[in-house]
Amino acid sequence: MNILLSRSPTGLDGVPAAETVLSHVDGERGELIIAGERVDDLARGCSFEGVTARLWSGGSGQAIGEAEVRAALGAGRQRAFARLPQLLAATPSLPIVDGLRAAIAALHAEGGLADEATIVGALPVITGALVRRSQGTSPVPPDATLGHAADTLAMIHGRRPDDREAAALDAYLVTVSDHGMNASTFATRVVASTKADLFAAVTAGYCALTGPLHGGAPEPVLEMLDAIGDASRIRPWIDAALSRGERLMGFGHRIYRVRDPRADVLKGAISRLAAGTDLPFAGEVEAYARDALRRAKPNRPLDTNVEFFTAILLDALKIPRQAFTPVFAVARAAGWTAHAREQQRTGRLLRPSSAYVGPMPKVGSDKPPVRTAQLRGSVLR
Numbered sequence: 001m002n003i004l005l006s007r008s009p010t011g012l013d014g015v016p017a018a019e020t021v022l023s024h025v026d027g028e029r030g031e032l033i034i035a036g037e038r039v040d041d042l043a044r045g046c047s048f049e050g051v052t053a054r055l056w057s058g059g060s061g062q063a064i065g066e067a068e069v070r071a072a073l074g075a076g077r078q079r080a081f082a083r084l085p086q087l088l089a090a091t092p093s094l095p096i097v098d099g100l101r102a103a104i105a106a107l108h109a110e111g112g113l114a115d116e117a118t119i120v121g122a123l124p125v126i127t128g129a130l131v132r133r134s135q136g137t138s139p140v141p142p143d144a145t146l147g148h149a150a151d152t153l154a155m156i157h158g159r160r161p162d163d164r165e166a167a168a169l170d171a172y173l174v175t176v177s178d179h180g181m182n183a184s185t186f187a188t189r190v191v192a193s194t195k196a197d198l199f200a201a202v203t204a205g206y207c208a209l210t211g212p213l214h215g216g217a218p219e220p221v222l223e224m225l226d227a228i229g230d231a232s233r234i235r236p237w238i239d240a241a242l243s244r245g246e247r248l249m250g251f252g253h254r255i256y257r258v259r260d261p262r263a264d265v266l267k268g269a270i271s272r273l274a275a276g277t278d279l280p281f282a283g284e285v286e287a288y289a290r291d292a293l294r295r296a297k298p299n300r301p302l303d304t305n306v307e308f309f310t311a312i313l314l315d316a317l318k319i320p321r322q323a324f325t326p327v328f329a330v331a332r333a334a335g336w337t338a339h340a341r342e343q344q345r346t347g348r349l350l351r352p353s354s355a356y357v358g359p360m361p362k363v364g365s366d367k368p369p370v371r372t373a374q375l376r377g378s379v380l381r
Contacts, residue, residue: 017181017350018189021058022338025180030258034178043265048148048173049073052334055178056116059338061345072114074144076121077151079110081141084129087122096130096322097210100329103130105203115198116337123333124148127326128155134322149173152330156319164273165317171269172313175262176306176328178335180255184208184215185332185339192340193350201340206329215332218324220249221311231281234288242296248289250308259303266309273316282312 024033032039035054042051049070057064080087087106091099103126109115129139132155140155149170153161161169179185188205192198209215228237241248253260270279286304293302314324343350 015352017186017352018343018346020181020339020342022055022335022342023178023180025255027253027255027257030261032179032261039175039261040265043171043174043269046174048170048177048331048334051174051177052120052148055334055338056341059341059345069117070147071144072117073121073148074142074146074151076114076117076119077125077142077148078121078144079118080122080125081139084125084139087126088129088133091130096127096134096320097325099130100126100326101203101206101210104199104206107199107202109197109199116341119198119202119337120148120330120333123326123330124152124155127323127330128152130326131156131320131323132158134320148330152327153317156323168269168273168313169317172266172310172327173331173334175265175269176310176331178332178338182214183211185335188336189339189343190350192343193346193348195344198337198340202333202336205332205336209329209332210325215325215328218307218311218314218328219321221308222315222321224249225282225285225311228285231284234285238285238289238292242292248293248302250286250311251289251293251304252302253305257301260305262306263304263309266306266313270309270313270316273313279312282308 022035025031026033034042034051035058037046037054046054047066050066052073053064053066053069056069087103088099090102090106094102100123104119104123107119107122110118125139125142132139137158140158142151142155143160144151146154146160147166147170149172150161150166152173153165153169181189184205187208188201191204192201212220228234238248267279286308290303310328311324314327315321319327
């Protein structure tokens with residue numbers, strides 16, 4: 001019997017993997033703190049460039065100002081556009097999500113300029129180019145005078161967004177810029193801990209994000225709303241889905257035992273965006289789903305998560321569903337790069353142990369015991 005098995009938490013739940021100044025998630029209280037501020041306060045008073053400055057300052061240990069980040073990201077977008085033919089060389093036959101993965105892997109340091117700005121600046125440029133290619137149109141050059149959110153929308157749609165649209169996407173980018181030790185951030189930190197560069201680390205983070213249990217959930221939320229159709233079908237559709245044991249997309253979270261605090265931030269952003277959204281219908285779906293889940297699973301807290309209102313917000317901004325995960329990455333790249341720098345500063349390789357539950361050699365085996373030196377070497381592999 002392997003006594004370690006009973007002590008090993010499934011999925012590393014509750015096991016601290018690093019000390020960080022970047023973000024904190026309290027699932028019991030429904031609280032998210034990013035760089036010292038609650039997410040709702042941050043989204044009300046800070047731009048994406050501002051939260052990126054805070055995250056990069058924390059990750060690097062050096063003070064970085066918002067104006068400096070704004071200029072660096074504008075220049076980073078322009079450099080990425082100049083390199084688009086090379087970045088997109090491996091993507092012609094790939095869908096948008098996979099094309100971004102290939103293009104991220106093609107990024108590299110450019111002439112001593114900050115790697116963080118090269119990465120975060122490149123993602124909206126590549127995403128915009130991939131979206132427009134899927135529509136049979138040409139990529140739109142970035143405008144370094146625009147904010148990161150406004151320029152992202154301009155490169156996707158081929159027109160300058162109005163102030164409400166830019167503010168709505170900016171609120172989204174701020175809200176999902178970082179979220180504790182989530183799967184993609186952990187993957188990023190593991191690769192960064194090997195002393196691989198930021199480009200390899202962020203590529204790993206994006207690969208983790210593409211999984212349906214992490215960054216791939218907003219699109220199914222819209223599919224669920226499409227299937228429900230109208231207000232008259234909300235109750236029968238949800239009741240039938242729960243009776244079949246199906247999951248309601250946009251509800252429940254691995255960490256939060258109460259409502260995801262990001263949900264209300266995005267709900268407010270949608271309300272301000274107002275015209276052209278499906279918020280009244282979606283609000284009815286949310287209200288009945290929460291009530292039905294409480295009745296169906298009284299001992300399991302399942303409340304609205306960030307994906308529910310992410311789907312509605314991005315759809316209201318007319319971002320194609322296939323680009324939802326890449327736009328998520330546009331925001332989360334700020335957190336990934338900060339976490340990678342913070343991890344590199346520790347100089348410590350992340351190498352968790354495992355609980356072996358396989359067969360053991362028979363007693364009395366004539367094979368010589370493994371030497372200590374061999375065991376020590378195996379820990380590093």
